[in-house]
Amino acid sequence: MKIEGLAAKQAGVALEPYTFEVEKPGGYECIIKVLACGICHSDIHMMNNDFGMSKYPLVPGHEVVGEVVEIGPEVTHLKKGDRVGVGWQRSSCLQCRDCLRGNENLCDRNEALIVTGAGGFANYLSADSRFAFPIPEGIETNAAGPLLCGGITVYAALRYAGMTSGQEIGIIGVGGLGHMAVQFASKLGNRVTVFTTSEDKADFAGKLGAKEAIVVKKGEKPPAPSRPLNILLSTVPGAIDWEAYVEFLDSDGTFSIVGLPEEPLTIPLFSLLMKRRRIMSSPIGGRGMIMEMLSVAQEFGIEPMVEVFPMEAANEAIEKVRNNEVRYRAVLTVDR
Ligand SMILES: NC(=O)c1ccc[n+]([C@@H]2O[C@H](COP(=O)([O-])OP(=O)(O)OC[C@H]3O[C@@H](n4cnc5c(N)ncnc54)[C@H](OP(=O)(O)O)[C@@H]3O)[C@@H](O)[C@H]2O)c1
């Protein structure tokens, strides 16, 4: 079968039309007709080869929502016509200790959609059905994609940092990931403070559920929040003032970092030691956590706010993401 997509032919260039062939689905594979696909900042890191693992031509897109149009002979949990979502992870071994514990995202043999395959900036996606998740009713097709990468990443990072309810939670960067983190944390009963470099986002943060919004000026130290934080989540794709932010944590507080700066972190040990603080990071989430996140999103009305672009306008949308002009997640849609 022929798939018409958009691909970067080398690092740092715009996307161009790109046609490629996929086999008829065997085993657990399926073919999904793409309806919408979010643009995550990781697509941009991959287009730039920031992680040093990009292979070109590279078809980005790993927040895919679509309709199942073909299934392999072993697939029993999906049928033609089902609405499903596929995120960053494409497959794992399903047999190692991590996989058996439900941490498929930690599997040494995990594969990512846009690292070893083609992503969702295309009319069809060839996927492993065991990593395609039914989208619950009530979650709009255009808004569902961002939950599959951005949503699960912040939900899992907050959960593993110990988020319950009644806590003080800080979110740094109110972009695609950050604006979902504010919703998950606040709707589950926590008091949220956001740190943003964008004045308009500080004004809007209350509508997402934040109680406090702090504007961080370029080159200046972030101002302290009014209360110490139990969890602080960074979603910024670059270096921030780690030393200053650690001091905003309460005793036993956790700094959870999911944004991907290129440089190593520099944090003095004593600012951790004196208050028994922790630092953690985490990649996306396992399949069980994705199912949980989708039902939390459905039950608590967590809705990514999306700016929709036709698939043909992908380069324009990517430029807006690069310039931090999107409010809050860009999504490419296909005529339907
Ligand atoms: N750990 C994982 O598994 C995982 C999964 C998905 C994504 N990620 C990573 O998480 C990061 C955020 O992704 P995203 O899709 O949320 O990105 P995004 O939509 O571009 O949002 C990032 C936000 O960070 C803030 N920011 C501050 N300084 C910035 C700078 N120099 N450049 C760009 N933004 C800056 C901006 O918020 P304000 O305007 O509020 O300041 C911006 O909106 C990326 O590094 C991405 O690769 C990690």
Ligand SMILES: [Zn+2]
């Ligand atoms: Zn992503």
Ligand SMILES: [Zn+2]
């Ligand atoms: Zn495994």
